[in-house]
Amino acid sequence: MLFWDRRLCVDMITTEKCSKSSNQCRYEHQTSYRQTNLCPQWYTNNRCTFGEKCEDSHRLEGVPNEHRYIRTETDANVFKLLRFIRNFAGHYIESVIHDQQELYKNVLVVMVHLVHALSRKNAGSIEHLNLFLEKSAVNQMITEENLLPELDKPFSVPAIFFDRRLNYSAAWYRPTGNKRDLKFNQLSQAFVTYFNRIFVEYYQGRLRSRGAKSAWS
Numbered sequence: 111m112l113f114w115d116r117r118l119c120v121d122m123i124t125t126e127k128c129s130k131s132s133n134q135c136r137y138e139h140q141t142s143y144r145q146t147n148l149c150p151q152w153y154t155n156n157r158c159t160f161g162e163k164c165e166d167s168h169r170l171e172g173v174p175n176e177h178r179y180i181r182t183e184t185d186a187n188v189f190k191l192l193r194f195i196r197n198f199a200g201h202y203i204e205s206v207i208h209d210q211q212e213l214y215k216n217v218l219v220v221m222v223h224l225v226h227a228l229s230r231k232n233a234g235s236i237e238h239l240n241l242f243l244e245k246s247a248v249n250q251m252i253t254e255e256n257l258l259p260e261l262d263k264p265f266s267v268p269a270i271f272f273d274r275r276l277n278y279s280a281a282w283y284r285p286t287g288n289k290r291d292l293k294f295n296q297l298s299q300a301f302v303t304y305f306n307r308i309f310v311e312y313y314q315g316r317l318r319s320r321g322a323k324s325a326w327s
């Protein structure tokens with residue numbers, strides 16, 4: 111994730127050393143990723159004043175193994191949402207939120223989308239959602255027959271959910287904040303396959319022994 115967030119120190123990537131110590135550098139030094147021709151400007155700012163004439167590469171050429179399943183921008187955005195959900199679970203108690211209900215609703219809708227997009231499932235069924243999410247919470251928002259059509263539409267995700275440096279002790283969420291439309295059905299096959307496996311493993315490791323029936327055949 112550090113890689114896609116452009117949080118790695120570009121000096122470490124290109125030269126394997128940085129003039130600052132890892133405590134002083136704003137960027138992350140722990141990486142084995144090397145690409146000597148990577149344009150520092152482009153990597154750090156996502157653009158470069160030399161444009162096409164730049165002698166360095168404006169492309170991440172060797173994608174680290176653990177990230178091979180991130181192929182498209184949608185993949186990268188959904189990955190960020192997964193990170194958000196994980197962090198939110200650990201921080202929500204200390205969160206300073208004025209409109210909690212609105213926030214929790216958005217978090218829940220994002221989770222429903224994530225499970226639906228990434229779990230294995232049977233066509234036309236929502237059993238996979240009930241396997242991983244509290245059924246009553248989902249039912250409070252939407253009826254079962256409206257759920258699947260709704261999940262096929264893009265969802266406007268609060269842009270703050272993609273922020274990698276959320277300060278949970280500040281008032282970070284506002285219902286009126288910017289939104290970003292995410293089309294969960296545009297994930298790459300590699301991404302979906304990778305997470306399908308994680309959901310299946312979770313089911314086999316944690317849920318099946320407690321008597322849960324698989325939601326796919």
Ligand SMILES: [Zn+2]
Pocket residue numbers: 119120121122128129130135136137139
């Ligand atoms: Zn550095």
Ligand SMILES: [Zn+2]
Pocket residue numbers: 149150151152158159160161164165166167168
């Ligand atoms: Zn450049």
